[in-house]
Amino acid sequence: MNNLRFPYARADLNKNDIKAVLKVLETQYLAQGQVVKKFEEKLKNKFDVSDAIICNSGTAALHSVYRSLGLNNENGIITTPITFLATANAARMCNAPVFFTDVDSKSGLMTPKKLQEAFNRVKFKVKAVVVVHLGGHLCDLEGLSKVAKKYNSFIIEDACHALGALHYGKKNSLIGSCKYSLATTFSFHAIKNITMGEGGAITTNNSNLANKIKLNISHGMIRNKREMINPPKDAPWYYQMKDIGWNYRASEISCALGLSQFKRINKIIEKRDIIANLYKNHLAHNEYISLPKFSNRKYGEGWHLFQLNIDFKKLKVKKQEFIKHLRNHSIGSQVHYIPLVYQPYYSNNEEKKFLIEAATFYNNTISIPMYTGLNKKNVRFIAKVINNFFNITN
Ligand SMILES: Cc1ncc(COP(=O)(O)O)c(C=O)c1O
Structure with missing residues (x-):
C-alpha cells in the first residue's frame, strides 16, 4: 500500500503534531502523566459527556465497555457483519454470544427494520446492540434505539469511523455525545480521522460504567482507600485489586499526538x-x-x-x-x-x-x-x- 502514489488512506500529520510529541519526550514523563488527562478533558468538553477515557486501541475500548457492561456467556450482542473484526471479537473475549443482523445493501448500515428482524430470531439475552457508523455515515440512531429499548438492550456506538460527524435529528449532537447510546467507542489507529499511531477512546454519560472501564484499562487496580476492602492504616503504597483488568493504557507520547490532532x-x-x-x-x-x-x-x-x-x-x-x-x-x-x-x-x-x-x-x-x-x-x-x-x- 505504501508504495502507491495514492494509498486508500493516509494520516494527516503536521509540524505541530511533531512538536507536541517532541515536547513529551523532552519532559521524559512518558506514561500516566498530564497529557492523557488533558486529552480526556478535551474529549469530555467537546462531546459534553460526564466521562471520556483514553486507551490504547479501539479494540481495547470495545472490550472495556463490553466487559464493564457485564457481557458474558448469557448476555450477548447484536451487531452488523459489515464491520472490522474487533466489533464482534471484543464480545467473544467476554465469552459473549454474537448475533449478526443484515444491513442495507446500499449503505452497509444496520437499519431499525433489520434490527427488529434480528430481535425476532435471536435466542439469547441481548445486553447490547452495537451499531457501526460505517465509513463515517451515521446509522438511524433514533430508530435503532427505539427498537433496542423494547428489549431492554443498550445501544453501544462503534464510532471508530465517525469521529467528527454530527448527528442531525430531534437532538442534534456530535457523535461521541452518547445522546442515544450508553457509550461510544473510537479508534485512533494510524489511518483513522485522527491518530495516536495506535489508540482509542470511550465516551459515556454513565459514571458507574466509566469507573468500571477505568479499572478494566489499568489492571483492576484501586488506589482510592474509600473503595478498598479493609485497607491498612498509614500505608501510602497500598493498592488493591478486586477484579481482573488489562493494561490498555495509552502512553503520553501517543496522547500528545492524538491531542494535537484532535484540536483540528x-x-x-x-x-x-x-x-x-x-x-x-x-x-x-x-x-x-x-x-x-x-x-x-x-x-x-x-x-x-x-x-x-x-x-x-x-x-x-x-x-x-x-x-x-x-x-x-x-x-x-x-x-x-x-x-x-x-x-x-x-x-x-x-x-x-x-x-x-x-x-x-x-x-x-x-x-x-x-x-x-x-x-x-x-x-x-x-x-x-x-x-x-x-x-x-x-
Ligand atoms: C469499525 C471498527 N471497529 C473497531 C476497530 C478497532 O480499532 P483498533 O484498530 O484501534 O483496535 C476498527 C479499526 O480498524 C474499526 O474500523
Whole structure:
C-alpha cells in the first residue's frame, strides 16, 4: 500500500503534531502523566459527556465497555457483519454470544427494520446492540434505539469511523455525545480521522460504567482507600485489586499526538468533505457507480471512507479487474468489509443465509483513496482513471 502514489488512506500529520510529541519526550514523563488527562478533558468538553477515557486501541475500548457492561456467556450482542473484526471479537473475549443482523445493501448500515428482524430470531439475552457508523455515515440512531429499548438492550456506538460527524435529528449532537447510546467507542489507529499511531477512546454519560472501564484499562487496580476492602492504616503504597483488568493504557507520547490532532478535527472533517464533494462532481455522471449518501449539511458525515457501489455482476466485470486497473495507475483501494460470517471463526453461524444484503454490499463495494492530503488535481486524476475503466470520459 505504501508504495502507491495514492494509498486508500493516509494520516494527516503536521509540524505541530511533531512538536507536541517532541515536547513529551523532552519532559521524559512518558506514561500516566498530564497529557492523557488533558486529552480526556478535551474529549469530555467537546462531546459534553460526564466521562471520556483514553486507551490504547479501539479494540481495547470495545472490550472495556463490553466487559464493564457485564457481557458474558448469557448476555450477548447484536451487531452488523459489515464491520472490522474487533466489533464482534471484543464480545467473544467476554465469552459473549454474537448475533449478526443484515444491513442495507446500499449503505452497509444496520437499519431499525433489520434490527427488529434480528430481535425476532435471536435466542439469547441481548445486553447490547452495537451499531457501526460505517465509513463515517451515521446509522438511524433514533430508530435503532427505539427498537433496542423494547428489549431492554443498550445501544453501544462503534464510532471508530465517525469521529467528527454530527448527528442531525430531534437532538442534534456530535457523535461521541452518547445522546442515544450508553457509550461510544473510537479508534485512533494510524489511518483513522485522527491518530495516536495506535489508540482509542470511550465516551459515556454513565459514571458507574466509566469507573468500571477505568479499572478494566489499568489492571483492576484501586488506589482510592474509600473503595478498598479493609485497607491498612498509614500505608501510602497500598493498592488493591478486586477484579481482573488489562493494561490498555495509552502512553503520553501517543496522547500528545492524538491531542494535537484532535484540536483540528473540524478542519480535518471539512477537508474530507471537500474531497467527497469533488469525487461527487467527477463521478456523478458515471451511470455504473452509485455514490455514498451525502448529507447536505456541514459535518453530517465523518467521511472516514469513500465507498463506491458498483454492480460488478450486472456489468459482467470482476472486482479484481477494477482493482488491478486502479493499481496500474498507482491508486490504492480496499474492501470494507468481508462480512464477519465469512471468517472461519464465525462461519458456523446459522444466520449466514439471512445476510443477503450484507453479501450484496460486500460484492459491490470498494473504498477509494480518502485522506486530507489529496488535492483537487489528485481527485480529478483518480476519478478520471475510474471513469476510464467504464469508457467514460470526464
Ligand atoms: C469499525 C471498527 N471497529 C473497531 C476497530 C478497532 O480499532 P483498533 O484498530 O484501534 O483496535 C476498527 C479499526 O480498524 C474499526 O474500523
